[in-house]
Amino acid sequence: MNSALPTLVGAATEPSTDSTRFLISDLCAELESYLAPEQINEVYRAYLFGAEAHEGQTRKTGEPYIYHPLAVARTMGEMRMDHRAIVAAILHDVMEDTRTSKERIRAEFGAEVADLVDGVSKLTHLQFQTKAEAQAENFRKMMLAITRDIRVILVKLADRLHNMRTLGVMRPDKRRRIARETLEIYAPIAQRLGMNRMRRELEQLGFAALYPRRFAVLDASVRQARGHRREPMQKIEAAITHRMEAAGIEARISGREKGLYSIYRKMLDKRQPFKKIVDVFAVRIVVADVDTCYRALGVVHNLYKPVPGRFKDYIAIPKSNGYQSLHTVLFGPHGSPIEIQIRSAEMDRVAESGIAAHWQYKAGDDHAMTAQSRAREWLKDVLEIQNSVGSSIEFLENVKVDLFPDEVYTFTPMGEIMVLPRGATPVDFAYAVHSDVGNHCVTARIDRQLAPLSARLQSGQTVEIVTAPGARPNPAWLSFVVTGKARSGIRHCLKSLQSDEAAALGRRLIEKALATLGQGLGQISPVRMDQVLDAMKIPDIDSLLVEIGLGNRMAALVARQLVGQEPAQEVCEGSGSALAVKGTEGLVVNYGRCCFPIPGDPVIGILSAGRGLVVHREACRNLGELRERSDKTVSLEWSNEPGAEFAVSVRAETANRRGALAEMAAVIADHGSNIEHISFNERDGHSTAMTFTITVRDRRHLAQVIRSLRRLNDVLRVQRSRG
Structure with missing residues (x-):
């Protein structure tokens, strides 16, 4: 100074x-x-x-x-x-x-x-x-x-x-x-x-x-175990020191004790008592450089036999936070397991200080810069999550998911390492590569074999994502993805899609409602439109259309306001010409899973706040009094050319014979239909009742499938399930 x-x-x-x-x-x-x-x-x-x-x-x-x-x-x-x-x-x-x-x-x-x-x-x-x-x-x-x-x-x-x-x-x-x-x-x-x-x-x-009593009990247990292990650990450290000196390796050897909270978490996760946690104590070996790390590994493996499957090379493949070390578990004296960590002095410094090591030592330190670059990569993902989530609570939950990464190490087809949390799927992998890859992925190849997007990835696998320009995220992905980046990316894309689709449906509904009043949306003056939007406290017409499409506002009431008419006592959304549906409307037109409507069925639409339009068969038993609520119903008809396949429920009774289900599945597949779900209910020792959920194009397609199933010898009865 x-x-x-x-x-x-x-x-x-x-x-x-x-x-x-x-x-x-x-x-x-x-x-x-x-x-x-x-x-x-x-x-x-x-x-x-x-x-x-x-x-x-x-x-x-x-x-x-x-x-x-x-x-x-x-x-x-x-x-x-x-x-x-x-x-x-x-x-x-x-x-x-x-x-x-x-x-x-x-x-x-x-x-x-x-x-x-x-x-x-x-x-x-x-x-x-x-x-x-x-x-x-x-x-x-x-x-x-x-x-x-x-x-x-x-x-x-x-x-x-x-x-x-x-x-x-x-x-x-x-x-x-x-x-x-x-x-x-x-x-x-x-x-x-x-x-x-x-x-x-x-x-x-x-x-x-947070847990003072649990802390005190565990602390006492560790102190007692430390007393019992002191002499054996000293002998192990002395034996390792002697072997290192004999091999001409300069090393700093020290005992390491696992933190009490880490022990507590391991006891909880594995549901084991303290006496069964074997890695409470470990030996750390710090040497000069990377080459010496691998030489030291050979020395300890010659001293004690390694436990198969417990070796981890975090030097060749560092952890997501930049941590590098060799980990191995050995059979020590009397068969007790010993955890060994081997690292260089620079790795040891970075392991303790992490990203702070960037400021401790000047540029040119590759180990410190590894921690720095990996931290930057994580923070880049945090920023991407921030840009795609709505509330702060959602942001916090998504980031907290990424704060506990028990890692899986996977590879791109070009050999680049992708570090993901344990339990990650190809969808998590796709979003880790890029948000656009995640948004357009349709399937994956794991080690060159086609695999479902929900498959759990394992370390060492090579993952290739197959994309399609028109593909978009499936809401079901949210049930199996584990990374915050994937979760926020899916939600952001679905929200955007839902808004676009809700606006399109809202435009169709308001045009239909205005047509019954002899008007069109293009005939409403800008001044009148602004007055109605101000009265409703809605910023613009696109937001109004989204509100109508999501079922939050009635198209008939909005139409009357736009043309300057007083709302009638009885407002009927279903009046006038029917709205055509074709199955490709997206997230804001849903099909009732109670009655499974398909093209050819007489249908009715129910407006559901926040969900948009739910299509039911007119004969659906679940509609009840909703059928009489004219403010909730929309007259519907099927488009001449439906553009999708529709789920339908079929009930079949078969004789209890091996291979009966396989024959039925083959018939369904031969007709170009896909089985989404099967449930069984054995009625007696001679016959079984099954309910299939299959996809069909329309009633004619369904009739063909049912006729073919009835021709099978073991099928006693087949009929479409009624809602």
Whole structure:
């Protein structure tokens, strides 16, 4: 530090004389190891600014508030962050808790620091319906700030870490809420960014605060196990050290203990007691470089036999957060399993600090840059999710899905590695490649074999996505995709499709309603249209058409308003010429699964709010009094050329004979029909009743299928199911 700075520090009045308290002088001394003197002066100036802004404020602990920003800055200093990030750490609460504006921070410390402070600040000036919505919007703002500058989350994590260290002074209910939020959001974010040291402490503190009794019991169990394992572990470490020396390998060998929260989660996931969790203790071997990692692996495999199927090479294929290491499990003395982790010194540093390692060491460090690039890739996906979701709560849920990636490593046909969460499907893979690929995928080839889009991917598989220009997402995909990017992409595309299709249906409904009044939509003057839209508080005609198409507004009532007529006592949507349906209208025209209408059936339309038009057979038993509700019904007829296949239910009774079902399935397939579902109900020992849901083009096609089924020797009776 330059000679002027000690005088400056000495001139300051410290808030406390407690020698154990971390002071600004301690921070400056720590920063001397890697920052320039003028940068340390800037940090000190920020301290004076923050101390003045927080003058008179105290924390729940009773200490002056400035101690908290100093503690946050200390954590940032331990991560070897740049001076602007440390300045932002000292000032991170001044916008929220004092009258200091962003403009003043920009004037004093520059736009970069002001943006960092703003990104960390909470949304205190907005009103929300619920606390959950406020927390979700808070999280959304933070994540968007991170996409602009990754240092925002590092300040936020350091802030949360100090809050967790001083959580004991909070009310029990608030303590539990903060602890749960830490375990569900902040610790997983730290893990996603490869910051394992930060993640472990957040999990430990969060676990102790949320489940104090479980923490105490598990802590006692680990302490007891540690005592029993101390001597065997020392012997294992000594044996490994001896073998490494004999092989001429310089290595740092140390025992590692799994975090209590990780043990707790494993006990829950595997539903096992503590005594059956075998990887509580492990041995970490740190060597000079990548080549030596593989040499060291050979040494330990010659010392103890490896457990088959438990070797993982995260050096060749790093984890999604940049983590690299060799993992293997060995049969130790007396057959007890030993987990071994082997990595280089650079890998060890990145494994502990993750993305923060980018600032600790200069450019050219490939390992640190791997963590940085993978974090950027994840944040790019976060930004894409933000652009395609509606509410903040939906955004939070989608991102939380991606914060727990138990990874599967798959390959594109060109050999590029795609890292996905466990349980991922070809649809998740397609959206990971690009949103357009996901939106237009129709099937997939896994290791060159056709596979359904719902198949669960396994590590090592090569996945090829087959797309078609006219394809679009299926709502059923939402039941099996696992990534937030795929889920938000499907929902966004479906919402857009539904709006377009609802507008098209709404136009047909309003034109039909206006025709009964001797008008057309093009004949309504712009002035009259604006008056009606203002009265309804709808921004434009497209939004009005969407509302009508979704069944939220009656076309007949809107038509009367447009032509200036008073609404009649009895408004009949079904009056006038019938609306033609053909099966390709999309998401806003649905077909009742109670009666399965098909072309040729007399049909009626029921307007359902939010769903649009639901088509039923006129004889459907479920309609009940709805059939008499003229405000809910629409007269329908089938188009001369239906453009789709329709589901229909067929009931068949067959003799109990092997191969009967196969014969029926073959007949159905021969007629170009597809079986969607089969249910069985054995009536007695001689016959079985089955209900098929099959697809047909119209009543004639269905009649052909039924006639062919009746010709089979084992079929006793076949008929169409009645709604």
